[in-house]
Amino acid sequence: MNEQALRWRSMVGVWRRHAVCLLRTWKVALTWFLIEPAFVLIAMGAGVGRLIDELPGHGSYAEFVTPGMIVGMAMFHALFECAWGCFNRIQQGTMETMLTAPVTLAELAAGEVLWGATRAIISTLAVGGFALMLGWLPISALPGVALIAAIIGLQFGAIGLCFAAASPSLSTLTLVFTVLATPLFFFSGSFFPIEVLPQWLQPLAWLAPLTPGVHLARGFAVGAMDMTHAWSALYLAVLSVGFFPIAVKLLQRRLVK
Amino acid sequence: MNEHDSVIRVNGVVKRYADLCAIDGISFAVQGGETVGLLGPNGAGKTSTMRALAGLSPWDQGQVSVAGLDAATEGRRIRQIMGVVTQHDGLDNELNVTQNLELFGYLAGVSRTAVRRRAREVLEFFSLTGRATDDVDDLSGGMKRRLAIARALMIDPEVIVLDEPTTGLDPHSRAQVWEKLAQLKSAGVTVLMSTHYMDEAAILCDRIAIMDHGRILALAPPHALIERYAGGQVVEIRLDGAERQILRDALRASGVKWRELGALFRVLDGDTDLTALQELAGVRIERRATNLEDVFLRLTGKELDDE
Missing domain, CATH: 3.40.50.300 (P-loop containing nucleotide triphosphate hydrolases)
Incomplete structure (x- = not known):
């Protein structure tokens, strides 16, 4: 309750629980992390990419789409873990039970979000590694792209947790994917430059919470940054911390009676 | 400590x-x-x-x-x-x-x-x-x-x-x-x-x-x-053919307080004089030592498993 300071050990304990689970089910996890993104990457880069000429300033379509795909996948992984995973564990009472340990609610939430970010990083290394082999991402870009993916993971982990805590049922929970994630995936500049959208839609696309991540990751991939990237970095920083207190509040309302 | x-x-x-x-x-x-x-x-x-x-x-x-x-x-x-x-x-x-x-x-x-x-x-x-x-x-x-x-x-x-x-x-x-x-x-x-x-x-x-x-x-x-709230004994009266109403009337006539639990009548005060009831046909009177259940009943006026 009035215990504000976050204890690192508790957050790592929560994080560790998820790591243990992942290792227990590594075969299933492998499809998540490798096979699915590989298919999507090949479909977009080698399939759709064949039909599209080079994009000015971006090289091939595959090179254009790769950082967007990586960031989009990072978002999905963090959301899936923190929305779907946490919702299930709230329903099963295991989250509430974790609070009977010397762990505060904020630490529990932070552990969940850190795990969301971890999954985003693992996904990025998997897809990124694949893209490296195909020559669609320069190796120098990988650390920067992974950093962005980690921050996207924190941001969407917190957003996912908000949905998990606020959803009364599974059907409302799926809104996070149908209403939020899918549109963001397609309209945040991952698959085409925002400049090709209608004039009136462009400001909205720039404000979409996935856009700064995609924009920055592409900046790292191309190896060129300008003022727009500075603004994106600022926006991303706000987004990455802004949802966490809301998630804690909602989780408190859900778990503490 | x-x-x-x-x-x-x-x-x-x-x-x-x-x-x-x-x-x-x-x-x-x-x-x-x-x-x-x-x-x-x-x-x-x-x-x-x-x-x-x-x-x-x-x-x-x-x-x-x-x-x-x-x-x-x-x-x-x-x-x-x-x-x-x-x-x-x-x-x-x-x-x-x-x-x-x-x-x-x-x-x-x-x-x-x-x-x-x-x-x-x-x-x-x-x-x-x-x-x-x-x-x-x-x-x-x-x-x-x-x-x-x-x-x-x-x-x-x-x-x-x-x-x-x-x-x-x-x-x-x-x-x-x-x-x-x-x-x-x-x-x-x-x-x-x-x-x-x-x-x-x-x-x-x-x-x-x-x-x-x-x-x-x-x-x-x-x-x-148990000592403080339930006394030493309770009396339980089971209906063995007799009508409930007959037993109720008899209990009321003896000036006794009772509770009904289905076909079981329970008198919490074990020292009550129930000689009048013994003449009733079709009832069985049993005395048993009190337990926590009787304490609960005495204190709350209800059975513990009443919802």
Whole structure:
């Protein structure tokens, strides 16, 4: 309750629980992390990419789409873990039970979000590694792209947790994917430059919470940054911390009676 | 710590929800090494009281402390020395038996080697060693409950609170849980447990708090409660063919107070003169020693399992 300071050990304990689970089910996890993104990457880069000429300033379509795909996948992984995973564990009472340990609610939430970010990083290394082999991402870009993916993971982990805590049922929970994630995936500049959208839609696309991540990751991939990237970095920083207190509040309302 | 210091102190606690008062001004203390039971029906305020102790839910008035730590502000430090067993096992079915235990050791900041050792110890203690790597879903109900209690012991607690530890278990599993709780008690662990089973409270508890509607109606050792509130004997009258109404009329004529439990009529005052009834055909009169159930009935005017 009035215990504000976050204890690192508790957050790592929560994080560790998820790591243990992942290792227990590594075969299933492998499809998540490798096979699915590989298919999507090949479909977009080698399939759709064949039909599209080079994009000015971006090289091939595959090179254009790769950082967007990586960031989009990072978002999905963090959301899936923190929305779907946490919702299930709230329903099963295991989250509430974790609070009977010397762990505060904020630490529990932070552990969940850190795990969301971890999954985003693992996904990025998997897809990124694949893209490296195909020559669609320069190796120098990988650390920067992974950093962005980690921050996207924190941001969407917190957003996912908000949905998990606020959803009364599974059907409302799926809104996070149908209403939020899918549109963001397609309209945040991952698959085409925002400049090709209608004039009136462009400001909205720039404000979409996935856009700064995609924009920055592409900046790292191309190896060129300008003022727009500075603004994106600022926006991303706000987004990455802004949802966490809301998630804690909602989780408190859900778990503490 | 001195054996006779109060480990748990609850003083004038009130907790209200929008439309009801879950805890209506309760005070009690539990001494070191003592086992105290909160006995009452659902909605009596038992769970709310235990959650307050662990610093898991807020309350509106009064003070709660465990081992000198204020539950309002130091819930974490309390949970570092107090094991909490919730009513629902809350076991993590994505982890195996040992991993469930180890998780709670890590969350409490116990080192890796100590966690492993402790997990082996508590598995042994609860006769679960053979199931160490099993999935939680493969355990029986009794094993799951033992695992949930084992989990609370991962921190080697000074105090343990258990919310209805045997509700929903078969008689054999209940006896197993009782056996382990008795062992914990002899090891000097302070225990606060809630229950709505009379036998459980009578067997395990040094003192029992009878609770109803968020209040403690009486708090004393089981035998003292029985002596004070139930007297020596109760009379139970069974209908053996006679009409209920005839028996009612006869009881009323004798000036006796009774309660009807289906076909069973219970007269709480065992010293009542019931000679007039013996002449009635088709009734059987039995006297038996009083128990906690009679205490509860006397104090609340209802059966414990009335909802």
